[in-house]
Amino acid sequence: MEVKYTEENIRSLDWREHIRMRPGMYIGKLGNGSAPDDGIYVLAKEILDNCIDEYLMGHGKKIEVNITEEKVIVRDYGRGIPLGKVVDCVAKINTGGKYDSKAFQKSVGLNGVGTKAVNALSSYFCVRSIRDGKEKCAEFQRGKLMSDPPVTPTEETNGTKITFIPDSQIFKNYRYIPEHLDGLLWNYAYLNAGLTILFNGQKYHSKRGLFDLLSKKTEVENHRYPIIHLQGTDIEIAMIHGNHYGEQYYTFVNGQYTTQGGTHLSAFREGLLKTVRDFYKKDFDAADVRQSIAAAISLRVQDPVFESQTKTKLGSITMAPKGTSIRVFVGDFLRKNLDNYLHKNKEVADRLLKRILQSERERKEMAGIRKLANQRAKKANLHNKKLRDCKVHLNDKRGDKRYETTVFITEGDSASGSITKARDIQTQAVFSLRGKPLNCYKLTKKIVYENEEFNLLQHALNIEETIEDLRYNNVVIATDADVDGMHIRLLILTFFLQFFPELVRNGHLYILQTPLFRVRNKKETIYCYNQTEKNKALSKLGKTSEITRFKGLGEISPNEFSHFIGDDMRLEPVIINNNTPVDHTLDYYMGKNTPQRQRFIIDNLKVEKDVAHV
Structure with a gap:
């Protein structure tokens, strides 16, 4: 039957309805808080960005943040929202101070959209502005104004206080993870040297900006030379070469952590290569110059263009309004400042050259091994033997489904068989390991090519x-909840x-959480992930209900498994502690301290104490 398309089919949504119906357009993916780019963190960022913009304009050197698993409270000490526009600034699209370039220069917060999105997507939202001895409050529920009392006198210091609770109708089973918030707030501190952030009473403060960031994020004893720290108008760069594999970048635009890089990162990589080649007067391979680099790049751009509302990738080409391209701006800065630094610091220049030549030797030594390994990978008929692939992939570049793509790394035929039968073949893949992986701690990357499983x-x-070019957004380790399973998990993490x-x-x-118990009677079945839930x-x-204790993934039938890897899938993110470099973490878990590792495995198991209560 043909559906008629008439005037009655045309519908206009108000701002609240549009944001709530299409939240992805405003905050990216929703999520439950397990990933650092989940929507609940974007909500917190939108409020914090406005506080940072006040600081950048010279108003308020302190921001107070209090966050529980559900509620967020942010208080700055800036100028406060003009009292007559408090409601409009949080509940009227296309209203805000960021549209007046005289009041805000090079901001990242979008008072035109961001705060309204937070309001619309919160079950409770309260704005309170204190300005020159007066205050104005307003309360909302899912964007709808519920309380709008008149202006009252106050003795508090100027500023704005926002309180909100993300709406559980939009964000299912969410919780704020402190480690994700810790990383977010430290980045704000590094990018705004002199600013103090108090998060649940803990102080975040940096004196040397990106120098402090690299000092904290990298293994100082493995630095091949002292951190190079370069600062100029609208640009700051810190860089170091170490002994780690790959390239490690932290890129920012107007205080926004651009996790996916963008034009400023491309400009840095290109500018670094050209400057180094010119300085040493040698046509180095790009991979040798950038191997083992760790760098932080911060840019201030007026009217930046991002590739999405969540601002994780810079799309701007020029440094508006001057019209200079970002590529030229960053390249010229490096050619002048990095070149000068290397000329003035001969020992650093010599050490950098030594690191580049070492990378060149290692690359050439690996060439033959890589070629043979890649030939073996093709012969292994990857898509049939090890990998049960899905149809959508993260590097497809288009479509929202690509962000749902997941690969489960399993061990053993029974576990991989259950997940393979239960999975969504559109977005979920399974990679099967054979036995325990090799402990690759302290081994060179040569082992990745020589070991069939790793390759x-x-x-x-x-x-x-x-x-x-990663093919899956979520890489999930799925092992049994026993001693062997925990050991295999640690070995994969080490890799x-x-x-x-x-x-x-x-x-x-991520680590896949699967239920330890099934409790059921004749009418209902409940799956439990811990003793409390049981x-x-x-x-x-x-x-008198029947209790089943699952000892391995293979014991869970495919029909049951579909419940655990669907909409209610519980994933525990693997988070690198901001205060502990990777090498220290690996040494603790996979080094020679075997008794400590055994203690860790046993302490993190739920097996024995749970069995005792069955």
Whole structure:
């Protein structure tokens, strides 16, 4: 039957309805808080960005942030929203101070959209502005004004205070993870030297900006030379070469952490290569110059253009309004400042050259091994033997489904068989390991090519050269909840942290949580992930209910598995601690301290204490 298309089919949405119906247009993906780019963190960022913009304009040196698993409270000490426009600034699209370039220069916060999105996507939202001895408050529910009292006198210091609770109707089973917030707030501190952020009472403060960032994010004892720190108008760069694998970048635009890079990162990589070649008067291979580099790049751009509302990738080509291209601006800065630095610091220049020549030797030594390994990978018929692939991939570049793409790394035929039968073949793939992987701690990347399992895994993920072409947004380790399973999990983690740490830094690696118990009676079945959930299920279904203890993934039938890898899938993110370099972490878990590692495995298992209560 043909559906008629008439005037009655045309519908106009108000601003609240549009944001709530199409939240992805405003905050990217939704998520439950397990990934650092999930929507609940974008909501917090939108509010924080406005506070940072106040600081950049010279108003307020302190920001107070209090966050529980559900509620967010942010208080700055800037000028405060003009009292007559408080409601409009948080509830009227196309209203805000960022449209007046005289009041805000080179801002990243979008008072025109961001705060309104937070309002519309919160079950509770309260704005409070304090300005010159007066204050104005307003309360909202899902963007709808609920309370609008008149202006009242106050003795508090000027500023704005925002309180909001993300709407559980939009963000299912969400929670804020402190480690993700920690990284976010430290980045704000590094990019705004002199600013103090108090997060749940903890102080975040940096004196030397990006120098401090690299000092904290890298292994100081492995630095091949002292950190090079260069600063200019609208640009700041810090760089170091170490002994790690790959390239490690932290890029920012107007204080926004652009996790996917963009034109400023491309300009840095190109400018660095040209400057180094010109300085040493040698046509080095690009890979040799950039191997083992760690760099932080911050740019201030008026009216930046990002490739999405979440601002994770810079699309701007020019440094408006001057019209100078970002490529030329960054390249000229490096050619002048890095070249001068190397001329003035001969020892640093000599050490940098030594690192480049070492990378060149290693690359040439690896060439033959890589060629043979890649030939073996093709012969292994990857798509049939090890990898049960899905149809959509992250590097397809188009479509929202690509962000849902997931590969489960399993061990053993029974576990991989259950997941393979239960998965969504559009977005979920399965890679099967054979037995325990090799402990690759302290081994060179040569082992990745010589070990069939590792070589096939890097090919499956498509990360041999760079993670920019990663085929799956979520890389999920799925092992049994027993001693062997925990050991295998640590070995896989070691592989990624040793050779592909950027995969972890960018929030792609997870641990699959599967239920330990099934509690059921004749009417209902409840799956429980811990002892507390089991006790609640028994209280609800009765003490005589049947209890099944799952000891391995293979014991869970494909029909049951579909519940655990669907919309309610529980993933525990693997997060690199901001205060601990990767090498220290690897040494603790996979070094010679075997008793400590055994203690860690046993302490993190749920096996024995749970079995005792069954």
